[in-house]
Amino acid sequence: MDLREAWKALETDKLQKPVLGAIDVRKTSKHPIQKLKYLYKISIGFAIVFLAGFIILLFVFQEPLVKGCLVLVILSYVFFLMTNVSMYKKIKVELPMDQSLKAILTHTHDFISSNIRFQERVALFLYPIAGTAGFFMGGSVGSGDLERMLQEKVVIIILIVVLIILTPLCYFLAKWMYKISYGKSLAELKALIIELERPD
Amino acid sequence: MVLEREFTELIDQNRGILYKVIRLYVRHEEDERDLFQEIILQAWRSYPNFKGNSKFSTWLYRVALNTVLTFKRRPQLVVAHEDLTLLRATTGEKNPKEETEALYIAIRELNEIDRMIVTLHLDGYENEEIADIAGLTKNNTAVKLHRIKEALMKKLKAY
Numbered sequence: 001m002d003l004r005e006a007w008k009a010l011e012t013d014k015l016q017k018p019v020l021g022a023i024d025v026r027k028t029s030k031h032p033i034q035k036l037k038y039l040y041k042i043s044i045g046f047a048i049v050f051l052a053g054f055i056i057l058l059f060v061f062q063e064p065l066v067k068g069c070l071v072l073v074i075l076s077y078v079f080f081l082m083t084n085v086s087m088y089k090k091i092k093v094e095l096p097m098d099q100s101l102k103a104i105l106t107h108t109h110d111f112i113s114s115n116i117r118f119q120e121r122v123a124l125f126l127y128p129i130a131g132t133a134g135f136f137m138g139g140s141v142g143s144g145d146l147e148r149m150l151q152e153k154v155v156i157i158i159l160i161v162v163l164i165i166l167t168p169l170c171y172f173l174a175k176w177m178y179k180i181s182y183g184k185s186l187a188e189l190k191a192l193i194i195e196l197e198r199p200d
Numbered sequence: 201m202v203l204e205r206e207f208t209e210l211i212d213q214n215r216g217i218l219y220k221v222i223r224l225y226v227r228h229e230e231d232e233r234d235l236f237q238e239i240i241l242q243a244w245r246s247y248p249n250f251k252g253n254s255k256f257s258t259w260l261y262r263v264a265l266n267t268v269l270t271f272k273r274r275p276q277l278v279v280a281h282e283d284l285t286l287l288r289a290t291t292g293e294k295n296p297k298e299e300t301e302a303l304y305i306a307i308r309e310l311n312e313i314d315r316m317i318v319t320l321h322l323d324g325y326e327n328e329e330i331a332d333i334a335g336l337t338k339n340n341t342a343v344k345l346h347r348i349k350e351a352l353m354k355k356l357k358a359y
Contacts, residue, residue, distance in 0.1 A: 001356055003349075006303040007322040014304055015220040019236045023211050025204060025244040027237045032272050094245040095270075097263045101316070102335025104266045185272040192269060195313040196334060200343045 032185050033093060033108060036115055039181075040088040043119070047081045054133075061137065063146045069133040076129045080122055087118065102196050109189040116178045120171065127170045128163050135159050207247050211240060214257050221264040224319060225312065231273050242267045261323075262333050265316055299356075306355040314348045321345055 028034070051074065058070045097104060136146060143149040150156065211218075218239055226232050243263045250259055307315055313334070320330045331341040 001299050001303070003303070003352070004322060006300050007319075009297075009300040010304050011216075011220065011323075013300065015223045016216055017219065017223060018215075019219055019222050019232045021233050021236045023208050023240055024237065025207065025240060027241055029241050030234055030238060030272075031242070031267075031270065095242060095266075096249070097242045097246045097266045098249055098259060099266070100333060100335030101262075101266055101269060104270060108270045188272075189270065192313060195311060196336065199340065200347050 029093060031093070031095070032112060032182065033091065033095060035181075036112060037088065037091045037093060040084055040091065044081065044084050044088060047077055047084060051077045051081065057137065061140060063136075063140050065146055065150070066133075066136045066140050069136045073129055073133040076126055080126055083118075083122060087115065091115075102193065105189055105193050105196070109186060109193060112182055112186060112189075116182060120174055120178070123174050124167065124171050127167045131163050131166050132159065135162060203247070204244075207244060210256050211243065211260070214260050217257060217261050218264055220319075221261070221268055224307065224315060225268045226273060228273075235268055235271060235273075238271055239264045239267045258325075258329070261320075265333070269312060269316075302356055303352075306352055309355065310348065310352070314344070314351075317341065317344055318348045318352060321349075 054070055054074050054077065058067060058074070061067060061070065095104065096107070099107075139149050139155070140146040218236060221239070222232050222235055226235055243260060246263055250256070307318060310318065317330055317334060320333060321327075325333070327341045327345065328338050330336075330345070331338045334341065336344070
């Protein structure tokens with residue numbers, strides 16, 4: 001079989017079957033990096049809502065320990081919000097698609113991976129602070145006297161146990177959710193890079 | 201606005217490249233439509249960087265391949281009628297149309313990188329250009345191409 005002849009026939013026949021759709025440069029991208037940008041948007045939105053909630057709670061709770069904890073949570077969320085906004089601004093959806101395939105695959109893979117790692121690390125720092133604040137608020141509402149409640153050793157032990165269990169649990173939950181959203185896509189990108197780099 | 205019209209016209213004249221890349225890499229109708237739009241969008245975003253050093257068609261081919269291969273697609277299931285071993289059994293003897301179909305199936309059976317290299321070669325691109333598009337060395341491209349062509353011929357002889 002003459003490969004080039006068969007290819008020419010293929011090009012003018014099967015490979016030219018039209019794809020439905022008009023030429024529109026204003027559609028929204030569905031590229032993984034664009035989706036990552038949406039994820040940041042959602043994350044920023046949630047952070048704003050939680051921040052507003054914590055500020056309201058600051059006026060609801062009168063106990064200095066709870067207030068102190070809430071201030072710490074608010075500061076952490078402000079930091080979280082600022083880092084997310086900064087990362088969001090850095091994401092360029094204009095990918096250098098006219099570079100080599102290897103360059104664009106590596107760029108896309110590394111960019112998504114580093115952003116996910118960043119989000120996981122920030123969350124790891126936030127979970128214990130938010131967990132402690134939640135524990136104190138619950139204790140304040142439940143016992144009515146948080147200071148007296150905290151004098152009991154068992155309460156402190158419970159707090160430590162809760163944090164020891166909750167922090168890695170939340171971290172792995174976040175990791176798992178990112179794996180569901182991006183795991184397959186990242187594995188495919190990595191496989192293509194390996195295939196390109198493989199010496200024949 | 202003038203730039204957009206100029207770009208739209210160029211895409212319209214080169215639609216065939218988009219169809220070809222999509223037909224070679226995508227099997228789901230929804231993915232086809234998404235990718236058609238995505239390639240146009242990525243090409244439009246990269247268009248200000250197009251300096252005219254190469255032909256627009258070559259540049260668009262590169263953008264289309266890069267977009268398709270970095271886009272999250274649905275699993276590429278093998279469809280029953282796209283099985284090379286079944287093709288011969290169902291039709292009996294070889295004719296040009298069948299050979300074309302066999303080539304299509306054999307190319308689709310290659311991994312995505314090999315598929316890209318061999319289709320660029322069949323489209324008449326020189327090894328140096330293929331190396332530049334893929335991000336490989338010229339030597340590595342030549343070696344890969346030799347291996348892919350051998351594998352392709354083996355598949356086609358076997359059917």
